[in-house]
Amino acid sequence: MAVAIVSSARQVGRLTNAARRLYSDVYPKISTHYTIHPRDKDPRWKEINMERVAEETDILIIGGGPAGMAAAIRARQIAAEKGAEVRVTLLEKAAETGGHILSGACVDPIALNELIPDWKERGAPMNTPVTSDKFGLLTKSSRIPIPVFPGLPNYNHGNYVVRLGHLVKWLGEQAEELGAEVWPGCAGAEVLYREDGSVRGVATGDVGIAKDGSPKDAFERGMEFHSKITIFTEGCHGHLTKMVSNKFNLREKSEPQSYGIGLKELWEVKPENHKPGLVEHTIGWPLDKNTYGGSFIYHLNVAEGESPLVAVGFVVGLDYTNPYISPFREFQRFKLHPYVNPVFEGGSRIAYGARALVEGGWQCLPRPVFPGGVLAGDTAGFLNVPRIKGTHNAMKSGMLAAESAMELVLSGDATHDRGVVPESYEEKLKNSFVYKELKEVRNCRPSFHTKLGLYGGVAYSAFSTLVRGKEPWTLSHGGADHSRLRPAQECQPIEYPKPDGVVTFDLLSSVALTGTNHEADQPPHLTLKDDTVPVKTNLGVYDGPEARFCPAGVYEFVPLEEGDGQRLQINAQNCIHCKTCDIKDPSQNINWVVPEGGGGPAYNGM
Numbered sequence: 001m002a003v004a005i006v007s008s009a010r011q012v013g014r015l016t017n018a019a020r021r022l023y024s025d026v027y028p029k030i031s032t033h034y035t036i037h038p039r040d041k042d043p044r045w046k047e048i049n050m051e052r053v054a055e056e057t058d059i060l061i062i063g064g065g066p067a068g069m070a071a072a073i074r075a076r077q078i079a080a081e082k083g084a085e086v087r088v089t090l091l092e093k094a095a096e097t098g099g100h101i102l103s104g105a106c107v108d109p110i111a112l113n114e115l116i117p118d119w120k121e122r123g124a125p126m127n128t129p130v131t132s133d134k135f136g137l138l139t140k141s142s143r144i145p146i147p148v149f150p151g152l153p154n155y156n157h158g159n160y161v162v163r164l165g166h167l168v169k170w171l172g173e174q175a176e177e178l179g180a181e182v183w184p185g186c187a188g189a190e191v192l193y194r195e196d197g198s199v200r201g202v203a204t205g206d207v208g209i210a211k212d213g214s215p216k217d218a219f220e221r222g223m224e225f226h227s228k229i230t231i232f233t234e235g236c237h238g239h240l241t242k243m244v245s246n247k248f249n250l251r252e253k254s255e256p257q258s259y260g261i262g263l264k265e266l267w268e269v270k271p272e273n274h275k276p277g278l279v280e281h282t283i284g285w286p287l288d289k290n291t292y293g294g295s296f297i298y299h300l301n302v303a304e305g306e307s308p309l310v311a312v313g314f315v316v317g318l319d320y321t322n323p324y325i326s327p328f329r330e331f332q333r334f335k336l337h338p339y340v341n342p343v344f345e346g347g348s349r350i351a352y353g354a355r356a357l358v359e360g361g362w363q364c365l366p367r368p369v370f371p372g373g374v375l376a377g378d379t380a381g382f383l384n385v386p387r388i389k390g391t392h393n394a395m396k397s398g399m400l401a402a403e404s405a406m407e408l409v410l411s412g413d414a415t416h417d418r419g420v421v422p423e424s425y426e427e428k429l430k431n432s433f434v435y436k437e438l439k440e441v442r443n444c445r446p447s448f449h450t451k452l453g454l455y456g457g458v459a460y461s462a463f464s465t466l467v468r469g470k471e472p473w474t475l476s477h478g479g480a481d482h483s484r485l486r487p488a489q490e491c492q493p494i495e496y497p498k499p500d501g502v503v504t505f506d507l508l509s510s511v512a513l514t515g516t517n518h519e520a521d522q523p524p525h526l527t528l529k530d531d532t533v534p535v536k537t538n539l540g541v542y543d544g545p546e547a548r549f550c551p552a553g554v555y556e557f558v559p560l561e562e563g564d565g566q567r568l569q570i571n572a573q574n575c576i577h578c579k580t581c582d583i584k585d586p587s588q589n590i591n592w593v594v595p596e597g598g599g600g601p602a603y604n605g606m
Contacts, residue, residue, distance in 0.1 A: 030531040030570070032213035033523040035593055044214045052203060052221045056416060057089040057181075059405050060201050060227035062188045062240060064092030065101060066164070066391045067377025068233035069171035070115055070398035071405075076178035078406045086409055088180040089225060091204065093187035093577075095598040097172035098165035100577055102264060102355040102606040104296050104313060104388065105164040106130065106156055106279055110433070111395035116174060124170055128161040128301040131277030136339075137458075138285040143339040152465060153386035153441060156279045161298045161311070163605030164391065185598035188234075191243050192224060198419020199372030201226040202240060207596050211521050228414040229405040229422060230373035233398055236356045237579040238379040239594055250366040250375070256480035257381055258360040258445065260293070261580050263331045263551055264313035264606060265510075266351035273343050274308030276301045281388065282340075286333045289453035291325065292317030292445075295334055296388065297343065310343060317359060317448075318481040318584050322491045323545035327580075328354075329496040332504040336497065344503050352510040353606045354551035356579045357390070358383045362442035363477060368397075369426050372419035376401040384437055386444045386461060393434045400428040440469030446477045485586045488543035507553045514576050515602030516552070518595050524572040525595040526554060526581060533589040534568055542586055544568065549584045552576045576601045 031037070039045040059075050061068045072090045079086040094100040109126065112119055119126065133148040133156050148155055172182050189205035201224065208219035232241050236259065245251055276299050283294040293316040300309045314331035335344060358364075358381040365382075368375045376382075376397040383390035404425035408414035414422075429435050443464050448457030464471060499506045518525075528534065538544055539557070546555035546568075556569045577600045582592040 031524065031527045032211065033525065033527045033593060034213065035591070036527050036529065037213060042213065048215050048219065050221060052224045054224040054226055055089070056226045057087045058228050058409050059086065059088045059402070060225050060230045061088070061090040061233060062202060062230065063233040063235055063238070063377070063379070064090055064094070064097055064172060064182060064184070065168060065233060065235050065377060065394065066171065067379075067394035067398035068092075068231070069168060069175055070111065070395035071231050071233060071376060071402040072175040072180040072182070073115060073171065073178060074399040074402035075406055076175065076180050078403065080178065082410060084410055086406065089227070090175065090180060090182045091186040091188055091202070091225065092182065092184045093594060093597060094600060095185050095602065096169075097182060097184055098169035098605070099184075099602050100600055101165040101168045102262070102353045102603055103164040103391065104262075104264070104298060104311065105162050105391060106159050106296075106298060106389065107162050107164070107167070108159050108387075108389055108392040111392045111399065115395060115399060122174070125166040126160040126162055128277055128299075130156040130159050130161060130279050132275070132279070133157070134278065134280040136280075136282050138282050138337055138339065140285050141338060143282070153384070153444075154281060154388065159279075161277070161279060161300050163300070163311075165603050166605040186223075187594035187597040188240050189222060189594050191240050191247075192226070194372070194417070194419050196419055197371060199230050199244065199370065200419070201230055205594050205597055209522055211523060213523050216521075226416055228409055228416060231398070231401045231405060232373060232375050232379055233377045233394070234379045236358050236378045237583055239592060241375060241379045244370060244373070244375075245366055248367075248370040250368075250370060252367070254366050255360065255363045255477050257358060257364045258477045259318040259481055259583050260315045260357050260359045261318055261327045261354060261549070261551060261578065262313055262315045262357050263328060263354045264311060264352070265349050266606070267310045267312060267344055267347045267349050268307035269310050269343060269347040270345070271308055273345070273347070274310065275299045283454060283458070285337065286330050287316065289455060291320045291322075292448045292454075292457070293330070295340075297340070310347075312343075315357070318356070318549075318580065319449075319477070319484050321484050321486045322494070323485050323488050323542040324491055324494045324548065326494070326496065326548040328507055328510070328551045332499060333496060335503050341503060349505065350513070351604065351606060352513040353601060353603055354576060354578045354580075356583055359385050359445055360477060361385055361445055362438045363446070363474060365438070367426070368429060369422050371421050374401045374404065374422050374425045382434055382438065384441060386441045386465075387437075393437075396432060396434050397429065400432060401425055404428060442469060443471065443473075443475045446475040449478055482584055482586050482588055485542060485545060485584070487541050507551075511552050511574050511576070514552070515604075516574060516576050516600060517602070518573045518575065518599040520573060522596055524570055525593050526570055526572050526575065527591045527593055529589050529591060533587050537587045537589075538585070539566070539568070546581055546585065546590070549580055551578060551580065555581065
């Protein structure tokens with residue numbers, strides 16, 4: 001799907017008065033989504049039946065990741081223990097359970113041990129226990145080893161390397177066996193409220209809307225799901241979570257969330273390069289000392305007859321300042337390092353993907369409860385950055401959310417007619433390992449914001465680890481990620497090596513491996529609050545950073561068909577739902593909303 005934004009390149013600030021009179025020609029209408037152009041003002045919708053079918057459930061869970069599945073399982077476990085009839089419904093926007101999941105992933109099994117103690121006997125796809133740890137600082141041509149000792153956040157013995165999408169799919173099967181209802185291909189598009197202002201549930205997205213925003217003959221209204229308690233587990237930067245957070249001012253006492261973008265590939269490698277159970281991380285090159293980020297290389301066990309498999313990934317903090325940084329190209333360049341490159345020689349890349357991740361930690365936690373619902377998992381920001389782990393915290397928070405919800409449902413305090421605040425959930429979190437470990441490492445990530453950059457952050461993190469986070473102060477992140485981008489004229493463009501098609505690759509061939517698909521004839525779900533801003537601000541001031549920070553080629557600047565200048569092309573079909581554009585857009589003009597249910601990437605165990 002291509003949507004054009006016409007610009008006069010860097011000369012846009014010098015439009016003539018005549019050009020300003022032709023405002024609609026210079027800045028054509030881009031966004032056609034109903035969230036930007038309400039249907040009640042569109043005559044094409046005047047005769048369309050807008051009634052929605054409603055389903056009633058007791059507990060509604062939005063998002064089928066580790067937190068959502070853990071919540072569904074725990075709720076049904078309690079229902080079975082109490083002999084109670086409690087309907088638990090989970091909505092997942094991916095066409096198949098686990099299809100949108102992407103993570104490293106090295107998982108601490110602490111929450112899974114509690115939730116399903118016999119997970120090994122049940123066949124959970126946790127087949128690669130960590131056997132060795134490596135950590136190092138990369139310079140341009142060498143690696144400086146950094147010791148990994150027991151007790152350090154990055155000590156991984158006792159953990160498992162997994163393909164998280166496969167684990168989530170297995171969790172979904174466990175939830176359904178217990179009686180939870182899992183609805184894949186159902187994207188929550190709108191939050192519903194009761195008359196008392198509490199969350200009543202959600203509505204799924206409509207289908208059958210043309211690219212120009214008009215109804216097709218096959219138009220179908222979405223469904224409403226009404227619940228007594230709604231648990232939001234949408235993952236990083238959830239679309240509905242943003243709405244709920246704004247309505248109830250959940251971030252009033254917290255700093256703006258800080259994020260990273262994680263890019264990942266799966267490789268089949270030569271047997272002599274494969275070391276099952278090896279977990280390796282690096283910091284440093286190719287990033288400069290003032291850009292936060294690093295890599296992971298995980299070696300997975302495979303079944304007999306299968307090719308040796310390695311997961312490799314690269315994370316770049318989205319608080320970077322240079323608009324010319326391309327996280328995707330930094331990742332490709334990383335694989336050329338003389339220490340890293342031999343792992344992939346003679347190998348074959350079989351998968352690619354990317355996803356934003358929450359990095360703010362303790363300082364950025366929102367209030368997790370509100371009338372009618374709770375936030376759990378990464379949508380609430382429970383990732384432990386120094387450990388590079390969030391699955392265990394996501395699952396534990398989902399379990400606690402389910403316990404609090406079940407208390408209110410079983411007692412009769414939560415009903416369909418009256419919204420209540422699940423206060424006990426917040427107390428359970430405060431008394432859990434989730435809050436304890438986030439508080440202990442609260443100063444590690446923001447310590448990288450000093451003039452010493454990487455070196456100051458590593459030194460401070462080592463100190464903070466030694467005192468177990470008991471320092472009497474809390475460092476600040478210093479503002480939202482999008483506000484840190486500097487004007488292009490203050491920064492140096494970056495020359496990246498051309499892809500060789502062997503170890504490094506271009507963006508479009510990478511996106512082809514994600515299996516991404518969207519209905520072509522639908523309004524772009526990358527909506528613009530103001531169609532003029534990308535030209536006047538993003539291109540004019542920052543030289544179009546969206547063409548570089550997007551890891552899927554959604555935003556692309558191409559020459560005008562006539563005359564000088566460029567236009568921005570939005571290839572919405574490429575979107576892999578990473579949310580980076582919504583986070584890093586310097587003007588905060590991009591609002592990511594859900595496309596038609598089932599659209600997006602089709603990851604296989606990413």
